[in-house]
Amino acid sequence: MDLFSRSWTALRTAVAETPDEDFGRPSGCTGWLVRDLACHLVIDAQDVLITLATPMDEEPTRTALTYWQVAAEPPTGDDPLDALTVRLAAAYEDPGLLKFHLDDVGSAAGRAAALADRGLRVGTQDEVLTAGDYLSAYVLEWTLHHLDLVAHLPGRAGPPAECLAEARRMLEDIAGTPLPAALPDEDALRLGTGRRTPDGAGRPELPARFPLFLG
Template identity: 70%
Template sequence: MDLFSVSWAALRAVVAALPDKDFERPSGCGGWLVRDLVCHLIIDAQDVLITLVTPADAEPTVDAVAYWQIEDQPPTGQDPLDALTVRLAAAYGEPRLLRFHLDDVGGAAGRAAALADPVALVSTRGEVLTAGEYLTAYVLEWTLHHLDLLAHLPDVPEPPAEGLARSRGMLERIAGVAFPASFTDKDALLVGTGRREPTGAETAELGGAATRLPVYLG
């Protein structure tokens, strides 16, 4: 749960420091500008708040790894919900309003996570899991979207090292592969989720595992 807070705080700090012009640059999410991704982060923060106050009285059905669904295709931004995010982002009009809303709702989500009982059962997406497992799943979400933010912004600080390492471990369990030690955590996440193509040397190192990659998470 501490890692959730560290990863989330780092991501929000990056958004807070972005110049206005960077909101119009492409992000690492297919079909989305940086402003669209920031709008998605606001929706994510709302989901965290909703989930943490949605108790469940059944046994857990998933953990932080099984929480993730594997999609058949990478996101393109054309899905109805993705397209709605683009329209919502445009409706803000000014980057400062996106920053303000993320700081407001995102700060509340961070405080709620810090106060949550890690063993409390919560419900989301038709599944039941502990609050601790749910927040751990979001370490992967924050880390991947942090990488998406800096995809075309080389001067943006990278995600915390501990978040990258934890996310790599979760992705390996989701995909059922072990990335070679020569892969950095960042490269494992980018290649493993289809955010960039592996080089020929990387494909050779992956061997048979290359056939199980990438995995598109939803």
């Protein structure tokens, strides 16, 4: 829970501190501007609230690691939900309104997570997880999206070191193989999820299992 809170607080703070003029710059998500990513985070925060308010009696069908589905191809940005996110983001017009909405619903999601019983079984996407596993899965989500947020914003602070380390551990566990130890956590996460391609500048070769395209 501590890492969920740290990663989510750091990401929301980074969005809040992003100058309005930077909301029209590219993010690290294919086809999305910074404003589109911020809008996606609003939707994610709503999902957290909905899921934590959806208790289930069934046995868990997923864990923090198996929550993630690995796609065969990288995202193109053409998915209908992705396209809807772009239209919703454009509708805000004023980045200040988008920041306000994320702070509002994002703070509520953070409070709900802090109050949640870790053993509670919750439902999302036709699957059942414990609340603890569900929130742990989001450490990877928040950390990757924090990297996406600052991908083209030089000088902006990235995710906390402990969140980067945990996200890397999760990614390696999902893959079933470690990334090269010589890679710093940020590079390992970007390369390991296909957000960046190896440039041949002395970088160690990735194991064949990578990159993982998570969805």
